[in-house]
Amino acid sequence: MNDEMSDTSEYIHGSSLEEQHRLSLLNEILNESCLRELNLQPGEKVLDIGSGLGQFTRLMAQAVGGQADVVGIERDSGQITQARKLAERSGEAGLVEFREGDAAEVPLRSSEWGSFDVAHARFLLEHVSQPELVVKQMARSVRAGGRVFICDDDHGDFRPWPEPPGFPAIWQAYVGTFETLGNDPYVGRKLVSLLVEAGLTPVRNGGVFFGGCAGDDRFDATANNLIAAFLGAKDAMLSGDLLDEKTFNTAISGLVRWKSGASSALWYSACFAEGMAPK
Ligand SMILES: C[S@@+](CC[C@H](N)C(=O)[O-])C[C@H]1O[C@@H](n2cnc3c(N)ncnc32)[C@H](O)[C@@H]1O
Numbered sequence: 175m176n177d178e179m180s181d182t183s184e185y186i187h188g189s190s191l192e193e194q195h196r197l198s199l200l201n202e203i204l205n206e207s208c209l210r211e212l213n214l215q216p217g218e219k220v221l222d223i224g225s226g227l228g229q230f231t232r233l234m235a236q237a238v239g240g241q242a243d244v245v246g247i248e249r250d251s252g253q254i255t256q257a258r259k260l261a262e263r264s265g266e267a268g269l270v271e272f273r274e275g276d277a278a279e280v281p282l283r284s285s286e287w288g289s290f291d292v293a294h295a296r297f298l299l300e301h302v303s304q305p306e307l308v309v310k311q312m313a314r315s316v317r318a319g320g321r322v323f324i325c326d327d328d329h330g331d332f333r334p335w336p337e338p339p340g341f342p343a344i345w346q347a348y349v350g351t352f353e354t355l356g357n358d359p360y361v362g363r364k365l366v367s368l369l370v371e372a373g374l375t376p377v378r379n380g381g382v383f384f385g386g387c388a389g390d391d392r393f394d395a396t397a398n399n400l401i402a403a404f405l406g407a408k409d410a411m412l413s414g415d416l417l418d419e420k421t422f423n424t425a426i427s428g429l430v431r432w433k434s435g436a437s438s439a440l441w442y443s444a445c446f447a448e449g450m451a452p453k
Contacts, residue, residue: 181249181278181302184355187406189252194227196402199395200297201229204444207382208296209233211446212323218291219243221315223277223308224298228257228270234294235269243290246272247280277308282315290316296325297444299368303356306371313372319453322374325382325446328362333441334400338432340425344404347417351410362445374449381443388438396440397433401426 187193208230214220214237222231225246235244248254254272261267275281277298293312299305312322329349334341352359361368366376386393404411404426411417432438 181276181304181307184410185250185301186351186355186357186410187403189250189256190406192402193406194253194256196399196406197227198229199399199402201227203392203395203399204382204384205230205233208325208446209237211325211380211382212237212292212294214238214292217242219289220245221280221282221290221293221312222246222270223280223293223295223312224248224301225257225270225272226253226297227260228272229260230296231257231270231272232261232264232266235266240269244270245282245286245290246270247275247277248272249274249276277302277311278304280311280315287314288317290320292316292321292323294323294325297327299324299326299361299365300352300359301357305358305361305364305368309368309372309374313369313374313449313451316451318451320451321377322369322372322449322451323446324365324368324448325444326362326365327359328445329359330363331442334432335439335441336432336435336437338425339428340421341428343417343421344411344425347411347422348404348407350416351407351414354414354416355410365445365447366449369447369449372449374451377448377450379445379447381445383442384444385440385442387440388434388436393438393440394433397429397438400440401429401433404429 216239218238225231231246349359386396
């Protein structure tokens with residue numbers, strides 16, 4: 175691989191078993207709403223970049239009818255192995271081709287470039303050092319008039335209330351760690367700009383609600399996803415001078431108490447934007 179093109183960024187969450195559990199939880203919470211926004215049509219060919227454990231990739235493959243080409247690209251071999259296992263366990267091994275590769279230099283065959291109807295990436299751009307390179311690859315991968323759909327976090331829009339004790343410190347360190355690793359925690363607000371920079375025409379943008387409150391039966395899972403994200407990023411957060419272990423532990427205990435509070439609520443949405451390739 176050409177080193178200038180490959181993405182050398184570190185992935186803050188890693189691919190431990192605990193992280194894979196968190197990723198599965200996130201999929202359970204968000205997939206239905208994300209699929210609705212994507213509005214896939216039967217027979218569409220889909221490319222999913224940063225496909226992780228492939229749960230959403232398989233869902234997209236089902237939505238296009240299970241016959242079309244659906245390819246998932248993932249850099250971490252641990253994630254790919256688990257994605258293939260999960261697909262096999264669900265009897266869906268034939269639905270998606272999981273391919274190991276880097277988002278900045280997507281391993282497509284020459285006949286595949288410009289052939290996909292839809293290129294999709296969710297929660298990837300916040301983890302790469304040059305998101306513009308990735309979106310340009312996505313733009314190249316779709317046919318004339320094809321769609322690029324990107325969905326990502328913007329950590330400026332995260333509002334838990336009542337504020338859990340110790341939350342500002344752990345949140346500041348978490349967001350700061352993205353920046354230390356050379357990644358962009360505010361990429362969500364830039365999605366339309368990235369589409370335009372890649373030569374695409376923006377069509378629409380929006381948010382997928384990723385919060386919840388006491389009384390909502392998915393709130394426990396949403397809060398657990400947040401706690402697991404902090405636990406998974408603990409080493410990265412503590413390795414700089416952004417946070418000490420005592421403050422980290424206080425914040426985690428605060429969150430554990432907060433998630434069963436009678437009036438606890440989290441206000442947050444993942445950003446998405448869709449662009450179209452010139453016809
Ligand atoms: C938060 S997960 C999201 C997975 C999946 N898109 C989903 O929504 O369930 C981000 C994934 O992107 C992968 N990733 C990070 N940097 C990458 C890169 N440069 N190229 C390909 N995959 C990458 C990570 O290994 C991880 O599996």
